[in-house]
Amino acid sequence: MLxxxxxxxxxxxxxxxxxxxxxxxxxxxxxxxxxxxxxxxNATEEAVRALQxxxxxxxxxxxxxxxxxxxxxxGDFGKSYTYSVPVLNLITERIAVSLPLALISxxxxxxxxxxxxxxxxxxxxxxxxxxxxxxxQVGVAIPNFWFALLLxxxxxxxxxxxxxxxxxxxxxxxWAGFKSLILPSIxxxxxxxxxxxxxxxxxxxxxxxxxxxxxxRAKGLTRRKVLYRHALRNALIPVLTILGLQFAFxxxxxxxxxxxxxxxxxxxxxxxxxTQRDLIVVQGVVMLLVAAVIVxxxxxxxxxxxxxxxxxxxx
Amino acid sequence: MNLLEISKLTLxxxxxxxxxxxxxxxxxxxxxxxxxxSGSGKSMTALSIMKLLPGGARTGGQINxxxxxxxxxxxxxxxxxxxxxxxxxxxxxxxxxxxxxxIGEQVAEGIRLHTGATRAIAEEQTRAILDRVGxxxxxxxxxxxxxxxxxxxxxxxxxxxxxxxxxxxxxxDEPTTALDVVLQAQILDLLQSLVDEERMGLLLISHDLAVxxxxxxxxxxxxxxxxxxxxxxTQILSEQTHPYTRQLAQASMHVPERTAHHLTLxxxxxxxxxxxxxxxxxxxxxxxLFGRDPDxxxxxxxxxxxxxxxxxxxxxxxxxxxxxxxxxxLALDRPTDGQIHFAGRRIDKLTPDDLRPVRRNxxxxxxxxYGSFNPxxxxxxxIAEPLYLxxxxxxxxERRDRVHRALERVGIPRADKDKYPHEFxxxxxxxxxxxxxxxxxxxxxxxxxxxxxxxxxxxAQILDLFADLNDRLGIAYLFITHDLAVARAITDTVMVMSEGxxxxxxxxxxxxxxxxxxxxxxxxxxSPDLHKALARRITEQG
Numbered sequence: 001m002l003x004x005x006x007x008x009x010x011x012x013x014x015x016x017x018x019x020x021x022x023x024x025x026x027x028x029x030x031x032x033x034x035x036x037x038x039x040x041x042n043a044t045e046e047a048v049r050a051l052q053x054x055x056x057x058x059x060x061x062x063x064x065x066x067x068x069x070x071x072x073x074x075g076d077f078g079k080s081y082t083y084s085v086p087v088l089n090l091i092t093e094r095i096a097v098s099l100p101l102a103l104i105s106x107x108x109x110x111x112x113x114x115x116x117x118x119x120x121x122x123x124x125x126x127x128x129x130x131x132x133x134x135x136x137q138v139g140v141a142i143p144n145f146w147f148a149l150l151l152x153x154x155x156x157x158x159x160x161x162x163x164x165x166x167x168x169x170x171x172x173x174x175w176a177g178f179k180s181l182i183l184p185s186i187x188x189x190x191x192x193x194x195x196x197x198x199x200x201x202x203x204x205x206x207x208x209x210x211x212x213x214x215x216x217r218a219k220g221l222t223r224r225k226v227l228y229r230h231a232l233r234n235a236l237i238p239v240l241t242i243l244g245l246q247f248a249f250x251x252x253x254x255x256x257x258x259x260x261x262x263x264x265x266x267x268x269x270x271x272x273x274x275t276q277r278d279l280i281v282v283q284g285v286v287m288l289l290v291a292a293v294i295v296x297x298x299x300x301x302x303x304x305x306x307x308x309x310x311x312x313x314x315x
Numbered sequence: 316m317n318l319l320e321i322s323k324l325t326l327x328x329x330x331x332x333x334x335x336x337x338x339x340x341x342x343x344x345x346x347x348x349x350x351x352x353s354g355s356g357k358s359m360t361a362l363s364i365m366k367l368l369p370g371g372a373r374t375g376g377q378i379n380x381x382x383x384x385x386x387x388x389x390x391x392x393x394x395x396x397x398x399x400x401x402x403x404x405x406x407x408x409x410x411x412x413x414x415x416x417x418i419g420e421q422v423a424e425g426i427r428l429h430t431g432a433t434r435a436i437a438e439e440q441t442r443a444i445l446d447r448v449g450x451x452x453x454x455x456x457x458x459x460x461x462x463x464x465x466x467x468x469x470x471x472x473x474x475x476x477x478x479x480x481x482x483x484x485x486x487x488d489e490p491t492t493a494l495d496v497v498l499q500a501q502i503l504d505l506l507q508s509l510v511d512e513e514r515m516g517l518l519l520i521s522h523d524l525a526v527x528x529x530x531x532x533x534x535x536x537x538x539x540x541x542x543x544x545x546x547x548x549t550q551i552l553s554e555q556t557h558p559y560t561r562q563l564a565q566a567s568m569h570v571p572e573r574t575a576h577h578l579t580l581x582x583x584x585x586x587x588x589x590x591x592x593x594x595x596x597x598x599x600x601x602x603x604l605f606g607r608d609p610d611x612x613x614x615x616x617x618x619x620x621x622x623x624x625x626x627x628x629x630x631x632x633x634x635x636x637x638x639x640x641x642x643x644x645l646a647l648d649r650p651t652d653g654q655i656h657f658a659g660r661r662i663d664k665l666t667p668d669d670l671r672p673v674r675r676n677x678x679x680x681x682x683x684x685y686g687s688f689n690p691x692x693x694x695x696x697x698i699a700e701p702l703y704l705x706x707x708x709x710x711x712x713e714r715r716d717r718v719h720r721a722l723e724r725v726g727i728p729r730a731d732k733d734k735y736p737h738e739f740x741x742x743x744x745x746x747x748x749x750x751x752x753x754x755x756x757x758x759x760x761x762x763x764x765x766x767x768x769x770x771x772x773x774x775a776q777i778l779d780l781f782a783d784l785n786d787r788l789g790i791a792y793l794f795i796t797h798d799l800a801v802a803r804a805i806t807d808t809v810m811v812m813s814e815g816x817x818x819x820x821x822x823x824x825x826x827x828x829x830x831x832x833x834x835x836x837x838x839x840x841x842s843p844d845l846h847k848a849l850a851r852r853i854t855e856q857g
Binding site for chain 2: 125210211212214215216217218219221222229230233310
């Protein structure tokens with residue numbers, strides 16, 4: 001097991017290295033010069049070149065890459081071109097919003113999807129099953145920003161239960177911060193729950209056709225007990241896989257929702273950085289996300305072994 | 316009064332009438348065999364008793380158990396009976412246990428459910444029953460997972476689950492069909508002794524009369540959802556008054572007629588297949604960072620010849636290395652050491668391209684006729700598949716001619732070439748597999764348990780077909796099997812394999828009559844034999 005983990009960590013580091021090269025090259029070849037963009041269209045050539053020199057953009061690709069990577073290794077993500085503050089500060093500030101948002105959404109998705117999946121699977125072919133799955137289908141299909149607007153209209157504008165947008169910062173108190181994340185979490189989490197519920201249901205139905213389910217029934221277990229004690233754990237592997245993918249998405253793929261709710265999250269940071277050619281910020285965030293995805297995948301793989309003893313002790 | 320009394324049981328699944336008024340009884344302490352071919356309704360009868368039928372099934376008639384009609388019992392009542400008063404053992408031990416729970420948990424679960432025992436007491440009882448079924452605590456602690464056990468050991472766990480609470484009725488649905496003959500004999504012995512000890516009634520379901528002849532008190536023969544014949548075992552089997560019972564009995568002992576033709580075909584040119592010191596090892600399990608278990612020798616220094624037209628059986632228990640050997644002969648796996656010569660040419664080091672002419676002359680038939688066909692292709696395309704091995708491409712007409720000839724030789728109408736695999740029965744599918752194997756007119760067919768998934772009457776027909784092709788076309792066979800009846804039926808010579816080695820070889824009839832090796836004796840002793848079983852029963856009864 002230890003062997004397996006250390007191997008996976010090594011692979012993770014290599015992946016990060018490969019990702020850093022790709023990110024760096026891609027951002028280098030995309031059109032748009034940060035220096036010119038900062039100075040405006042009317043700036044003179046000399047001024048632009050001077051700024052380039054100051055930012056180190058005149059150095060060869062390899063040198064720039066080496067200095068960036070060298071910085072990353074000691075926790076120096078560089079300095080944002082546009083904000084003139086360390087990238088790391090920007091990122092940590094935004095993570096304080098994005099990470100709780102992703103975790104709450106993931107939590108919602110899980111606690112809704114698994115019971116719904118169990119409910120539907122245990123009533124396969126009934127009206128309750130088809131009704132639930134039809135709702136889930138709608139949940140998968142509707143765009144989450146539209147759903148977000150609907151939530152804002154009902155809960156913020158009409159009922160005035162929660163703020164319609166913005167984020168007061170955690171300094172304003174945990175509850176105030178949490179309150180402003182409730183609607184965005186629901187808008188993000190429910191569509192994910194719909195997907196996950198369908199996956200849970202179909203995984204359960206696959207398992208319910210297995211021979212050992214019949215053995216369990218022949219022991220005298222009721223349908224319900226068989227579902228909880230024997231089917232659920234066996235159905236968890238596809239569910240965990242989807243959960244891992246969803247977490248990666250929720251961490252960064254939330255630009256639209258962040259915009260709808262005026263949340264200062266990672267998504268918006270990247271979006272702004274791209275439009276302003278603040279490449280060093282983009283690179284930093286992307287590296288962080290790649291690292292997050294690698295870690296989540298490793299956790300998902302390790303959790304497989306927790307669920308299924310056949311996967312333990314494999315090298 | 317009978318423990319179980321089924322009267323006029325009917326079962327419909329959709330428009331299909333699975334059971335058409337079955338009468339069946341089991342007394343306390345009685346072993347009742349329920350015999351029939353696939354689709355006869357044996358398993359459906361068992362599942363009706365357990366009330367674990369698939370959705371949409373509708374039953375009629377009565378199933379009286381201990382004075383209660385199960386068909387009208389509530390689900391809650393059934394949950395109290397299942398696993399407590401009625402235990403059930405299933406056919407497929409490899410999949411019958413939950414892979415994510417330990418064997419201890421799975422046995423204890425039923426005990427705790429029905430008796431409300433504490434965890435400690437339930438575990439104590441679990442330990443006792445596992446010991447009883449032959450899984451002693453030293454080697455099989457409760458924390459073992461099913462995947463750490465072999466098929467026979469898993470079936471013992473399933474039996475432990477079914478018998479943990481000493482049910483009054485035990486239902487065993489083909490409990491040994493997936494196991495080799497030696498394991499089969501052990502499992503049947505275990506069931507017999509459990510029944511004797513606890514005075515259970517046992518409903519033993521099987522497709523093979525020979526399997527149940529040795530231990531059942533009474534037999535009920537089922538066909539197409541109807542009872543054909545029923546009565547006391549020795550009487551039913553010795554008199555064989557019912558034509559269907561006779562047919563089943565004969566099929567299970569069937570030996571195809573073979574002329575001596577194949578031997579005259581044998582040329583003095585030397586062997587068709589020559590295996591020399593063949594060895595295949597697998598690396599041992601990794602232990603920690605540097606340590607490893609010693610290499611596992613799946614096939615260990617095996618040497619033998621097959622002459623043209625010769626039919627040879629390779630018999631042995633599951634896991635003895637016979638399939639690994641077959642895979643190397645077929646060039647699907649590379650030997651670690653040793654040589655394989657086919658038709659005078661060394662083949663174990665050839666590239667895939669160079670293997671083409673070899674493959675043309677050496678074809679294969681697998682156990683599961685369904686799994687070996689692409690379900691989306693029609694029979695014609697499936698059968699014609701190996702034709703790409705020929706040196707030149709055939710015209711459409713020639714290809715069709717070949718397909719027709721192959722179909723004819725295996726006894727399938729030409730018109731069926733446009734059907735899909737699922738439109739054929741199991742026996743027909745195995746005929747298709749054979750048609751596919753002979754279409755390139757090979758000199759050798761390697762057949763891996765080619766009849767063990769088939770009903771006895773179908774099995775007899777397929778054995779006839781193999782014998783006929785050997786006679787007419789002079790094809791040599793390497794039959795891989797754990798079933799001595801198959802070896803006896805159509806092979807000239809037999810090799811007994813055990814732990815990767817060939818421990819005994821010779822003329823089939825001699826070896827099977829008087830095996831000298833321990834492995835050979837174990838196989839012969841365990842092989843179900845209708846004649847012997849019947850003779851023993853008759854002397855027992857005087």
